[in-house]
Amino acid sequence: MRDLLAQLHTDQPADPMGAARANMRPDLPRRFYDKVAVGEHDGGFAVELDGRPARTPGKAIVALGTAPAARIVADEFGAQEETIDPSTMPAFRLVNTAIDGVAADPQAVHEDIVRFFGSDLVCYRAEGPETLVALQRDSWDGPLEWAERQAGGRFHLAEGVIHVAQPRETLRAMAALVAQVTDPVALAALHSMTTLTGSAVLAYGVYRAAWGADDAWAAAHVDEDFNIAQWGEDAQARAVRQRRRREMDAAARMIDALRT
Numbered sequence: 001m002r003d004l005l006a007q008l009h010t011d012q013p014a015d016p017m018g019a020a021r022a023n024m025r026p027d028l029p030r031r032f033y034d035k036v037a038v039g040e041h042d043g044g045f046a047v048e049l050d051g052r053p054a055r056t057p058g059k060a061i062v063a064l065g066t067a068p069a070a071r072i073v074a075d076e077f078g079a080q081e082e083t084i085d086p087s088t089m090p091a092f093r094l095v096n097t098a099i100d101g102v103a104a105d106p107q108a109v110h111e112d113i114v115r116f117f118g119s120d121l122v123c124y125r126a127e128g129p130e131t132l133v134a135l136q137r138d139s140w141d142g143p144l145e146w147a148e149r150q151a152g153g154r155f156h157l158a159e160g161v162i163h164v165a166q167p168r169e170t171l172r173a174m175a176a177l178v179a180q181v182t183d184p185v186a187l188a189a190l191h192s193m194t195t196l197t198g199s200a201v202l203a204y205g206v207y208r209a210a211w212g213a214d215d216a217w218a219a220a221h222v223d224e225d226f227n228i229a230q231w232g233e234d235a236q237a238r239a240v241r242q243r244r245r246r247e248m249d250a251a252a253r254m255i256d257a258l259r260t
Helices: 002-009 019-023 067-079 090-100 106-118 130-151 168-178 184-197 200-207 213-220 222-231 235-259
Strands: 036-041 044-049
Touching: 036 067, 044 067, 067 090, 067 235, 090 184, 090 235, 106 168, 106 184, 106 200, 130 168, 130 200, 130 213, 130 222, 168 200, 184 200, 184 213, 184 235, 200 213, 200 235, 213 222, 213 235
Parallel strands: none
Antiparallel strands: 036 044
């Protein structure tokens, strides 16, 4: 499931059931609709293209729990010009993943997020230099303490990259909290933010509105930003980071929209 969900962060639409690849065309399809709208559908809200519901690569109707959430996807369709470029539609790809895959096996996604708690970015601290150590402490101690309060337990810290096992009681508590995320789209968004940041702590905090996506993104890139300050930034790496940031923002926006 992790490999399949990871497709969400490529430049091609993701389908965690494996069907999307077969349905993708090598060339971008032409825009085939004029009007984009949001309409009620089966207790939810569907994205409509010229009055017909949009569908995922698995042929399911693109319907979400709230009108604002559906509007995010509708706006991506509306922004397409002569062709439909899925790489510019991170919310739509996220919803595809949720509807075609996560809804069928949410337990696998829950478990994958909990595995991130077991090796979370914010638990692995640099041995030096002191400037980086201080930056990590300032950015990560607060979120980690918040997570410990949610779990009613402690996380172990490590220096360097050698794996340190986390207390089973803490992981069980976090697993129980993550299991409460039942909406497939919200769960897909939480998983997306987790993989993008390398931190279930930072992602879960965004989900719970303990801090915003900007704060989580900055905290997740403390090491990278430190290195950029020392050595500069590669143009290709910058482009990749910008694309991933768009994925992060789409996931955070979707979570906010599903709350309304």
